[in-house]
Amino acid sequence: MKRFTLPITVFFSLLATAALADGARYALKVDGLACPFCSYGLEKRLNKLEGVSDVEIDLTKAQALVDLEEGYTLDEATAKTAVQEAGFSLREFSPVQP
């Protein structure tokens, strides 16, 4: 059984990577974000956007990376509204190239 462990792990890792690569990713530079507790509100608000599969926040970069499911896109106006509703300001919006 042990000899199958490595190939199975590699297979599923590749599968997961492929799945992530299917959707679009956007980088949102967010101003006003300066503590962990506040960042949770932004994360929850961005997660409510249609098609969002994952949100990663980095406080030092003042950035939120938003991953979308395949077939979905995010426009700047929608991102700006979501960031404002969380109480912050969107400074920069850009798609992340794979």
Add this chain to the structure above:
Amino acid sequence: MKTLLVVILGVLAVPTWAAPISFNTALPVTQGEGIVRAQLIRRERNSPGAEVDISALALATGYGLNSRLAVFAAIPLMQKQLNPKQGTAKRTAQGLGDLSLFGRYTVWQQDGPGSTLRIAPLLGITVPTGQDAEHDRFGRLPRPLQTGAGSWAGMAGVVVTRQTLAWQWDGQLAYTHTGHDEGYRPGRRVALDLSGQWRIWPRSLGRGVPGFVYGVLESQWSDSTADQVGRKDTASGGSRWLLAPGLQYISQRWVVESAVQIPIVENLPVGALTDSYVARLSLRTNF
């Protein structure tokens, strides 16, 4: 004895919403999201004739109506105990206190990468939900010992917050206008609160959203008019300045914090109760 009892209440500073430990902040509450806080408070007060112990569990919640307007509610469950140093037995009141409701509107906001500066006025009321006619074996408890004031009160103020990734300070100026009920009116109060919070761990920030530990120092200056109990109570009111060192642990979902307020200056009338300390331990969470 009556005078002694009258000065018991002072103002139990029911914590409302805060990033500071003993007052409010101007930091945002996300639209459609809520925050809840539970705070344990222990306050001991002293006079030549008696000691007064107040223990409370104060529950507060906040909800973001939109990106600028948030509403808050706070109510304490409390026990007040009067321990005369001579003679008569102790007297105790316990139960729900008065409900505080207020709104906070951000009128000015300047955001930068990893920093923000916000100004937000506060406006609120206190609803007399606490007990104001409790009895013990000696009869009706004195009004200041009841868990509720028995009357409505209004509060207006402004809070300013400057926050960076390394530190934060908050300042609040607030006025509480108390009402009358059966001849009793707690003193009207103005308070200036300041809080500085410095990140002491981690020293340098890595990727993602690490938990922070803040060292905290808070200052509270307040001035109250005398209580009215049919007539002006000359052993109540006055001004106080308290300092509170504290600690906070802040993660994305939770904040655990504690501070102890210690009197530095008390300019009080003769016979008034002085504060020994006010200790606070609280837990906040996003929901």
